[in-house]
Amino acid sequence: MQTVLTAKLKLNTTPEQFKALRTTQLAYRDSLNYVSQYAFAHGKMSNAVRLQDATYEEIRLRFHLPSQMACSVPRQVGASYKTLWTKVKNNAVHRKEGKTKKRYKGLDKAPKFISPTLTYQYKKDYTFKKEQQVSILTLEGRVIVPYTGYNKHVALIQRGAEIGASKLWYDKPKKQFYLLVSLAIETADPTPETHKQVAGVDVGMRYLAVTAMMQGDCTFHSGKQIVPKANHYARLRKRLQKKGTRSATRRLVAISGRERRLKQNTNHVVSKRIVLQHPQSLIGLEHLTDIRERTKRRKGKNAKQRKANRTFSKWSFAELHSMIAYKALLHRSMAIKVDANSTSQACPKCGHTCKENRPNKGLLFVCQNCQYTLHADLVGARNIAMRTLLIRQDWIGTGLLSVRAFCVGR
Template identity: 60%
Template sequence: MQSKIFFVKITLTAKLKLNHTREQKAALDAVTLSYRDALNYTSQVAFEMGKSSNQAKIQKEVYATLRERFGLGAQMACSVPRQVGATYKTLWTKVKQAKAARERNPKARRYKGLDNAPRFVSRTLSYQYQRDYSFKKGQQVSISTLAGRLVLPYEGYARHLEYIASGGAEIRAGKLWYDKRKKQYFLLVPMEIELPEPDPMTHKQVVGVDVGMRYFAVASNTSNKALFKSGKATLRKAERFQKARKSLQQKGTRSAVRRLVALSGRERRFIADTNSSLASEILKTYPHAFIGVEELTGVRNRTERRSRKGSSEKTRKANRRRAKWSYAELLGFLAYKAPLHGSMVVKVDAHYTSQTCSRCGHCSKGNRPNSGLMFVCQSCGYHLHSDLMGARNTGLRALLVRQDWASTGCLSCTPDVSDAETKAARLSRYAELRWSPDTSPRL
C-alpha cells in the first residue's frame, strides 16, 4: 500500500521585462502616474477619516472620485483603497508594537509613521489577474491602461516562463513596476507552485547560521563543515556609495542631481544582490538541510548605541553600518529559496548563542573578551571563533526543534516570545545542549 503524498504551496515572483514601444510606454506612464496620484488622494482621505484602515469605508468614500477624476477602471478603483487600507493597517501594527516597547523600556523610540498621511512615491500599480492583466499565446501579456488594453511581448527567467506557459503555477495579482534608472517597465507576477510536504526525515543535515557585521554569515553543520562569509570588502564598497552620495548632495548642482538620480537605488540593489548570492551559497553548500537561524526581531533597538552630541565618528559609523545592512532580507532570501533546494528554515532563540560554551554549557559575557572574535570559555578553557560558536549553538537549537517535530508531529518555525515562562523553559533546555557528548555532565 502506497503512502499518500501531501504537497505544500510556495510563492515565487516572476520579474517579466515588457518590450514596449515609445507610444506604449506613454500609455503605461499615464496609468501609473494616475494610479499614484489616486493612492495619495485616498491616503489623505483615509487620514482625515481618523487614519482608517477599513478598506470598505475608504472605498465607499473615494470610489466615484477615482473613476471620474483619475480615470481609473473599476477594478483599479477597488485596488487603490485596498492598498491604502493595507498600508494603514501595517502602520497601526507598528504603532502598537512601539507602544508596547515603550511600556517595557521608556527610552524606546516613539513610532512616527502615522503623524502624517503616508505618501506613495513609486510608480507601482496593482493588477488583478484575469481582470487587469492576462497572458496570451506567443509569450505576450495583455494589460489595462487608461486608454484600453495593451498586448506586449515579455521576457524573463527561463524557469518562470516555463511555469507560465505550462500552467504549472497558480498566478496571483501582479504589479506593474517602473525602473526609473533604466526607463523600463516590468510586470511582477506572484506564482504559487506545489512541492512535496517535508517531514523530519527529509533533510540530511542540520545547519546553524549566525549573522553579524564582521562576518555577514557563519554556517556550520553537525559534521563540523563550516562556511565563513566576511563582510569587510563588501562594507568597504557600500561605504563608497554613501561617500559619493554625500559629496553630490553637498554640491547641489544640476549635474550632481542628475548623477544622484543615476546612483539612486544602486546601494540598495548591491546589498540585495549580496544577500541573495549569500543565501544561494549557503543552500548550495548544505543541500537538503534543516537550517536554524536566529530570531533577530528588534535587534537594532537592543544593540544600537544612541548617538549623542559630540559622539565619536567611530560610533556614528557603526550605527550607520547597522542601519544600512538588512539581516531580515538575508534570512528572508534564505527562507524563500530553501524549499527549491529541498531545505527548510526555522527560527530559534538568539539569546546568548555567542556567549555560551558548546562544550561545557557555561554562559558568561566574559567568555568573549572585549566582545572580540575569539571565544574563550572561562570554565573549561575551550576556545573557538565566536561567530562559529554562535553558529554551532544555533544549529544545536535547530536540532532540538527537529527532534520535537519528529516526536510530536508539530513544527514551530518561530519561537513563542509572548510567554515568559515558556521562554525560560526553552532557555533551560538549551543549557543542556552539548556539541560533544563526551563532555556531557549526564554521561
C-alpha cells in the same frame, strides 16, 4: 506546501505603449495620495471597505481608473494605515515599558505615496498570451506587450504555475518597465525523515554568513570585498544629497539602485551557496526581530555612538534570510527561525554564558569556564545548529514543529 516566487519580466514596449503605461502609473499614484488624504481627514481610517465605499466614485471620476484598479487603491491605502497603526501601538507599549522615549510620528500627517508602482490583479487587469506576450490594462484600454525574463520563471508561467497579483515597476534611470509577477509553486510537505541533516547560519558584517553542521563541517562567507563597496555607495549618496545641486541630483539618479543591487546580488549568491551545500536539511536562522533596537547603543550622542548604530543597519540580513528560506524549499530543505539570544556568548561545549567570553567583542571566543577557544562567528553558528537540532528532536517526538520555531517559508 506552496512557495511564492517573484518573476521579474522586462516589458518591451513601443513609444505609444510606454506613454500609456506611464500615464496609468502616475494616475494610480495620484489616486493613492487622494485616498490617503481622505483617510487621514476622517480619523486615519484603515478599513478598506469603508474607504472604497467613500472614495470609489471619486477615483473613477477624477483619475479615470478602471474599476478593478479603483478597488485596489483603497485596499492598498488601508493596508498602509493598518501597518502604521500597528507601529503606533507597539511604540506606545515600548514607551510604557521604558524601552524608548521617542514617540512614533508616522501618523502625524497623511502618508504620501511617492513611488508610481501600481498593482495589477491577474485575469482582471492583466493576462498572459501566447508567444511570451502579456495583456495589460491602461487608462486607454488594454495593450499587448512582449516580455522577456529568467528562463525558469518564464517556463513556470507557461507551464501552469499559480499566478497571483503583479506590480508594474518603472526603472527611472534606464527608462524601462518591468512586471513583477508573484508565482506560487507546490513543494513537498516537510517531514523529519526528509530533513536528515541540521545546519546553523550566523549572519554578521565581517562574515556575511557562517554555517555549521553537527558533524563539525563549517563554511565562511566573507563580506571583505563587498561591504566596502556598499559603504562607498552610501558615502557617495550622502555627499551628493548634502550638496543638493542639479548636477548632484542627476548624479544621484544615475547611481540610484547600485548599492541595493550590489547587496541583492551578493545575498543571492550567498544564499544559493548555503542551500546547495546543505540539501535535505533543516536550516536554523536567527530570529532577528527588533535586533537593531536590542543591540543599539543608547548612551551618549557622540560620533562614535552614531557610527556604531549605523553599523547594524548596513546590510539587509532579513533579505538574506528570506532568500535562504525560499531557495531551501525549492531544494527539499526548510529554514526555521530559532532564538538568537546569546548565541555568540554561550559556550557550545559547557554552556557557560557571559559577555566576557568574547574579549573586546572581537573575533576570538574564549570560554571563561572551560577555556574552550574558537572563532566567535563559528560559535554562534554552532549554537544555532544545536538549537535547531533540539527543535528537530521535538518534531520527531511530537510530529509537530515546536512553537518556538517559526517556519520562514510558510
